[in-house]
Amino acid sequence: MPLTAKTMLRVFLPFAAAYFLSYAFRVVNAVIAPDLITDVGVGPSALGMLTSIYFISFAAFQLPLGVLLDRFGPRRTEAILLLFAGVGAFLFSRADSLAGLVIGRAFIGFGVSSCLMAAFKVYTLWFPREKWPVIYGLQMAAGGLGALAATSPVEFALRQTDWRGLFFALMLATLLAAALVFLVVPEKPDEGHGESLRKQLQGIREVFTSSRFWRTAPLTTMTQAAFMAIQGLWAGPWLREISRLDRPAVAETLFWIAVAMVTGFVVTGGIAERLQRRGINILTTAVVGICLFMLAQLLIIIEAVPWIRPLWLSFGFFGTSSIITYSALSQSFPLHLSGRVTTAVNLLVFVASFIGQWAIGAIIDLWPAGPTGGFSVIGFKAGFILMLGLQVVALIWFAVAGKRFPQS
Secondary structure, eight states: OOOOHHHHHHHHHHHHHHHHHHHHHHHTHHHHHHHHHHHHOOOHHHHHHHHHHHHHHHHHTHHHHHHHHHHHOHHHHHHHHHHHHHHHHHHHHHOOSHHHHHHHHHHHHHHTTTHHHHHHHHHHHHSOGGGHHHHHHHHHHHHHHHHHHTSHHHHHHHHHSOHHHHHHHHHHHHHHHHHHHHHHSOOOOOTTTTOOHHHHHHHHHHHHTOHHHHHHHHHHHHHHHHHHHIIIIIHHHHHHHTSOOOHHHHHHHHHHHHHHHHHHHHHHHHHHHHHHHTTOOHHHHHHHHHHHHHHHHHHHHTTOSSOHHHHHHHHHHHTTGGGHHHHHHHHTSOGGGHHHHHHHHHHHHHHHHHHHHHHHHHHHHTSOOOTTSOOOHHHHHHHHHHHHHHHHHHHHHHHHHHHHOTTO
């Protein structure tokens, strides 16, 4: 099938819609957290565990997912998995205990585990290599729109219904997305289609034993984990407890963080492509953005300036920088390994996000509540400092490994 504008839209839009929902599921708890605390009675640690279950169920399927994507193709794989996400949304909407919420959240994480990686895989099949940074950025922007929809629009929706009605609506939208992916996206097998299982497992080993992979993966992992753990849950409580914003102001600030994130995905992808044409490596562009992301976190932690929103907008914008490394890694491996490369990175990212999001809540719990019954300010800052410190260590490793393994 020729790559016409119509074909490009048939390939891009269904996967973008699915990723929109995936990101909405990921971050919606930042807005509905007060309702979950009131209705189910969870504390910081339990709330962190509940929300981060999405990450661990997501991560657990990444290596099998890479094999499925390379063997059976992204269209069929994603359509089937989205059905599980729909089931999870339904279970979440009907849960009346922490255990029920955890089960529903786990189904959701498992069901949307292919939304980004399947999209990356299908784009490597349909789009020319030099366009990957841009199309990856547009895909991430679709996720950013999902994060945006899970802020002020969700707060507005909660005035019309409750969080249970919200998740029932998300179930219907997820089933529709599954149908679009399966019925609209054209099929296009690649070199890995029909490979034996043994050959595919050898491909996983090739990725995980590569110095190219291990130079970049820790930095991508820690920056993405910090971004997702904070933006997906703890940004909302921080704005309430540290910045003393009321609930509508928190939702509005989260909305603008998501706008900055969407902008960042589009802009950084475009900049990376242009600079690559001028001979500047994609990884160089990514690392500069990552350093600015870490600076934004530091300024937030030390409350360097009274302007709350600009700092969090910088957090949202530069937090997108590490996604460029996915494109760089895909370009450094053979095309038929692209699914296994991206899912290998994603495995590490989502395991770290699970641990980080839960750990921040556990650290907060180490300090007593404030005088008004809110979360501990010291605990919050300790959790955020831990995540920033791990990113600094990963950045140092990136620099050291670049000298030790120059071929990477």
